[in-house]
Each structure stands twice: as C-alpha cells, then as structure tokens.
Amino acid sequence: MEAEVVSFVEHELNEVDLKSWRSIKESLDSFLAILPTVLGFILSRLLCGHLPMLSTRRFLLELLLIGLPTVILITVGSAYSYIYSLVVLLAVLVYIYGNIAPNPPNFVYKVGKRPIVFTLLRATAYSGTCAAILAVDFPSYPTDYRKSRTFGAAVMDMGIGLFVVTMGLVSHRARSITDLRKLRRSVIPLLILGLARTIVITYIDYHQDETEYGRHLNAFFILGFTKLLGSCYSLLVNSDEQLLGLSIGLLFLHELVLQLGLSKFVMSSAPHEGFFSANREGLSSLHGCVALYLLSIYFAKWYTSHHILSYQGLISKMKRILFVAILCWNLVFISSFLTGIARVTFSFGYVIWIFAVSLSLIVIYAFFFELKLLRPDIYSKKSTGDVVENSISLPTFVESLNMNGLTHFMISNFLTGMVNMSLDPGHRNDLESVVILSIYMFVCAGVVFLMLKKGIRVA
Numbered sequence: 093m094e095a096e097v098v099s100f101v102e103h104e105l106n107e108v109d110l111k112s113w114r115s116i117k118e119s120l121d122s123f124l125a126i127l128p129t130v131l132g133f134i135l136s137r138l139l140c141g142h143l144p145m146l147s148t149r150r151f152l153l154e155l156l157l158i159g160l161p162t163v164i165l166i167t168v169g170s171a172y173s174y175i176y177s178l179v180v181l182l183a184v185l186v187y188i189y190g191n192i193a194p195n196p197p198n199f200v201y202k203v204g205k206r207p208i209v210f211t212l213l214r215a216t217a218y219s220g221t222c223a224a225i226l227a228v229d230f231p232s233y234p235t236d237y238r239k240s241r242t243f244g245a246a247v248m249d250m251g252i253g254l255f256v257v258t259m260g261l262v263s264h265r266a267r268s269i270t271d272l273r274k275l276r277r278s279v280i281p282l283l284i285l286g287l288a289r290t291i292v293i294t295y296i297d298y299h300q301d302e303t304e305y306g307r308h309l310n311a312f313f314i315l316g317f318t319k320l321l322g323s324c325y326s327l328l329v330n331s332d333e334q335l336l337g338l339s340i341g342l343l344f345l346h347e348l349v350l351q352l353g354l355s356k357f358v359m360s361s362a363p364h365e366g367f368f369s370a371n372r373e374g375l376s377s378l379h380g381c382v383a384l385y386l387l388s389i390y391f392a393k394w395y396t397s398h399h400i401l402s403y404q405g406l407i408s409k410m411k412r413i414l415f416v417a418i419l420c421w422n423l424v425f426i427s428s429f430l431t432g433i434a435r436v437t438f439s440f441g442y443v444i445w446i447f448a449v450s451l452s453l454i455v456i457y458a459f460f461f462e463l464k465l466l467r468p469d470i471y472s473k474k475s476t477g478d479v480v481e482n483s484i485s486l487p488t489f490v491e492s493l494n495m496n497g498l499t500h501f502m503i504s505n506f507l508t509g510m511v512n513m514s515l516d517p518g519h520r521n522d523l524e525s526v527v528i529l530s531i532y533m534f535v536c537a538g539v540v541f542l543m544l545k546k547g548i549r550v551a
Contacts (some may be wrong), residue, residue, distance in 0.1 A: 097169045097431060117427040118236070119245035119445050123452065126220055126247070127177040127238065132158030133212060134184055134460050136487035141465075145488055151537075154489040159533040162223050166247075167232040167529065168522040179532045188464050198401040203396055203461060204344040205272040208486060209457040210261045210392070213450060217254035219356035222504040222536055223529070229508075229517040241303045242359045242437060249435040253446030254310055256318055256381050260388025265332055266323040281551065282316030285502065298509060303436065306371030307364050314374055316382040326389070332375055343383035347431060347440040350376070355437050375434050380438025390439065391451075404460060414455050420439055420448035445469045450451060461486075473517050489537060492544040498551035500540045507532055 136154040143150035165173040182272030227233045237247040264273055289310050293300055300307075306316060319521065329338050353377055364370040401409065427433060435442050484492075493500055509515055515528060541549070 097442065098210040103237055106269065112349065113428075115243060115433045115527050118427050119424055119428070119433065122250055123243055123246045123284050123343045123449050124177065125166070125170075125173055126216065126250070126453075127181075128161045129158060130175060131184070131217055132161055132539045133457075133487055133490060134216070134476060134527040135180065135463070136182065136245065136489060137461065137485070140487065141485050145485065145491065147488070149463045151488050151492075151541050153431045154487050155534060155537055158219065158487070158489050159223075159537060160530060162219065163526060163529045163533060164226070166223060166227050166234070167230060170234045170237070170437060186461075188460075194462060197517060201401045201403070201406045203399050203401060206262065207395060208461055210258070211452045211486060211494045212457045212461065212490060213254070213261070213453055214258040214497060215493040216453060217251070217258050218500055219489075221255075222250045223533060224251065224502065225504060226517070226532055226537050227510060227525075227529055228518055229512055230529070231518065232522050232525045239301075240303060242436065243432040243434045244431045245435075245442070249442070250422070250446065250449060252381075252475055253384065253435065254450065255311065255315060255440075256384050257388045257446060257450045258495060259315060259319060260322075260385040261392040263319065263322075263385070263389055263392075264368075265326040265329070265335060265389055265393075271324055272327075275320060281319050282312050282319070286310050286312030286316060289505070290457075296357055298513075302370070303373060305374035305377075308367075309371045311375030311429070314377070314381060317378055321378060322382045322389075326386065332393040333389060335386050335393075339383045339386035339390060342379060342386070343443055345436070346379040346383060349379075350437055350439055351431065355434065358437055359434075377436065377438035380440075381406070384438070384443045386444075387447060388450075406458075410455055410458050410463075413451055413458075417448055417451035420444050420451060424448055449473050456505055486546070488541065495549050496540045496543050497551065499543070500536055503539055504536045506534075507535065 118196075119313075132154075135157045139157065140153050142155075161176065165176060169176075194262070224237070224247065226375050228238055236424045239248040240246050264271075266275075286309070289312060292298075300310075305311065325338065325342065326335065329335055358372050358376045362369060364372075368375060395409075398405070424441060424445045427444060431439055432439055433439060433441035433445055511528065511532065517525070517528065520528065
C-alpha cells in the first residue's frame with residue numbers, strides 16, 4: 093500500500109513536467125524489462141524443441157525457463173534484469189552461430205495467414221500481463237513498473253496496448269454491414285465478461301483503481317468497444333491499404349481533442365460522479381485504441397501480403413520493419429517532450445510507443461524464429477533445384493496461450509482476486525512473494541496446457 097502511495101505521489105509530481113527525460117527513460121526501461129520473457133521463449137525453443145509438444149516434461153521445463161525468471165526479475169531480482177538479459181542473449185547468439193548451420197541458398201519461407209511472430213507477440217502480452225497483475229500487489233514489485241496515473245510509460249502501461257495490437261493483428265477490415273453482424277461472436281463475449289467483472293467487483297466491494305479505466309469500465313469493455321468501433325470505422329475505406337491513412341488521421345484527431353482540454357480534464361482530480369465523468373479515463377481512450385487497432389490490421393495485411401518469401405525477401409522485410417520501428421521510437425522521444433505519453437488517454441505518444449515496442453519484438457522474434465531456429469524441410473522440387481520451406485516448433489507454453497489466451501487471462505484475473513482476499517500479498521516478504529507468484533503462474537499456465545493436451549479450445 094505504501095508503495096502505491098509513493099508511486100502516486102511521484103507521478104503526480106511529474107504530471108505537468110512533460111519536457112523531461114522521465115518518459116523517455118521509462119519507455120526504454122519498460123521494453124528492456126520484458127526481454128527476459130522473450131528470451132525465455134527462445135531458450136525454450138533451443139533446449140526443449142526436441143521434446144514432444146504435449147509432453148508434461150517439456151511444459152515443466154519451459155515453465156522454469158519462462159515463468160520463473162519472469163517472476164524473479166519483476167520482483168526481488170528486478171535490479172539484475174538487464175544483466176540477466178545481456179548474459180542470456182550473448183549465450184544464445186554464441187550457441188546459434190557456433191552450432192546451427194546457416195539457411196541453404198534456395199531457402200523459402202512460408203509466412204502463412206497467422207505468422208508465428210504474431211503468435212509469439214500475443215503470448216508475450218498474455219504471459220507478461222498474467223505475472224504483473226498479481227505481482228503489483230506485493231511490496232517487492234518495483235514502484236517504477238506500476239501503471240502511470242497520468243503521463244508515463246511504465247511496464248504495466250504496456251498491457252492494454254499490446255492486447256489491442258494483438259487483437260488487430262488477427263482481425264479483418266469490415267467490408268459490409270454483414271461483416272458487422274458477425275462481430276457479435278467476438279464482441280458480445282468481451283462485453284459480457286466486462287459486465288460480469290464490474291458486477292462481481294461491486295458486489296464483493298473489491299478495490300479498483302478508478303484512474304485506470306474509470307469506475308465501471310475495465311479492459312474487457314475497452315477491447316470489446318475497440319473492436320466494434322474499429323470495424324464501424326473501417327467501413328469508411330475501400331481497401332486494406334487505406335487503413336493506414338484512416339488510423340493516422342483518427343490518431344491525430346484524437347490527439348487534437350486531447351490537447352484542446354480533454355486530457356487535462358481526464359487527469360484532473362475532479363470526482364468520479366455521473367457516468368461520463370466516472371468513466372472518463374476509459375471513454376477518452378477509445379479513439380486512441382481504435383487508431384492503434386486499425387494500424388495493427390493494416391500492418392498484419394502488409395506482413396502477410398506475400399505468402400512465400402525467399403531468404404533475401406525475408407531479410408528485406410525485416411529491414412523495413414526495423415526502419416519503421418526506429419522511426420516510431422524517434423517519434424516516441426519527440427512526443428515525450430511535446431505531448432507526453434499517457435496510457436490513460438491513449439495519446440499519440442502512447443500509441444506510437446506501443447507500436448514501436450510491437451515492431452521491435454516482431455523483429456527480434458523474426459530473427460530468431462524465422463531465420464535462425466527453424467527446421468528446413470524439402471517440400472517440392474523445381475528445375476532450379478530443391479525449394480525449402482520452414483517448419484518451426486513453437487514452445488508448448490506459447491501454443492497453449494495461443495489456443496486459450498483469453499481463458500488464461502480470465503483465470504489469472506480470478507486467481508489474483510482470490511490471492512488478494514485470502515493471502516494479503518501487501519504484507520508478504522520476498523521469499524513468500526516469489527513462492528506465491530510461482531504457484532500462481534504454474535496454475536494459470538497449467539490449466540491452459542491441459543486444455544491444449546486435451547484439444548479443448550474455449551477462447
């Protein structure tokens with residue numbers, strides 16, 4: 093509780109101090125803080141890839157490589173997170189370049205409708221969010237990682253943004269009213285979950301930070317409304333290519349409204365009374381969410397526009413993504429001084445930051461999983477010689493999240509509430525924190541692993 097007060101005071105003191113290095117430092121630190129999870133996926137592929145996908149032994153080994161480092165490095169070992177990432181990264185690179193043969197010259201990469209880099213990005217969002225939403229209640233969780241109440245780019249600020257991106261990457265542009273009618277299968281469940289969460293929290297009088305999404309709104313509502321509004325707006329364009337202009341235009345318009353006074357009102361100390369004022373954080377962020385959602389759909393369509401790429405073609409695509417990522421990071425730094433980075437309003441700076449983080453992760457995953465860690469298999473022959481297609485085995489941990497990611501998220505939310513009501517995490521020492529969080533991660537991951545093993549898909 094004291095840590096939360098300190099965090100609140102620090103962010104309040106910096107609320108109007110936009111022209112500082114704080115947000116820039118936070119944006120970079122937050123990206124580096126999620127690298128242990130990324131490296132955990134890579135280590136799992138290297139060390140466990142030879143084991144059967146549905147092997148319990150493989151699942152437990154992957155949990156040790158992914159879950160345990162994540163728990164330790166976001167709590168008691170946070171001071172050593174950068175050192176761990178550097179050492180593991182160097183070890184992985186040395187091993188790859190010393191033991192894995194380069195791809196053959198006739199290598200061909202099959203992108204597919206659901207690229208593995210999108211699956212890995214989605215797993216990163218679910219895994220990181222699962223760990224953070226409970227870890228934040230323990231004293232050992234770093235104050236700098238907690239969600240910003242006004243301006244800032246902390247680790248926990250990335251959660252909802254990455255969820256919007258991953259939702260956009262697997263969505264399609266609505267082309268007609270008929271497409272809108274089909275949305276009920278994906279939007280209504282999210283709205284029902286949002287309503288259920290609000291009712292339960294109100295009934296049991298569970299503490300909820302109103303400066304996050306407002307008094308009645310939550311992440312489920314935001315995602316549901318984002319998908320609904322995004323699909324409606326996409327009817328305004330005639331092609332996937334036009335989504336880029338629509339998303340950027342909507343983002344600039346959103347930022348203009350924020351600068352005209354909406355941002356100041358949302359971040360003010362005005363009481364949360366009346367529906368609009370009580371939920372001003374969530375409502376004011378919607379158009380920023382929609383802009384990021386549409387931008388993600390555009391990127392996904394561009395990324396999958398060529399289903400088969402040569403080795404040089406894949407390298408060229410990665411270079412273009414890297415160039416855009418660097419451009420976005422520069423815009424993030426500029427925004428930190430001009431308009432600020434604010435998750436609470438999904439400002440221009442925040443949207444660009446999340447997109448920069450997403451592109452950076454995609455480049456990292458593409459380098460390792462699409463270039464270095466795949467297993468080539470000959471699948472056809474032409475007059476020019478053998479044509480080679482990739483065959484990649486993703487970690488079991490990732491595949492289970494890919495099949496039932498939303499289920500994993502709901503379980504983690506439920507267990508977070510149970511732990512808070514029964515174990516009093518705010519008064520636990522370092523060892524107790526790590527033990528409780530490790531068991532929590534094991535249960536959340538274990539349930540979706542068993543569902544993967546039984547072939548059960550819920551959401």
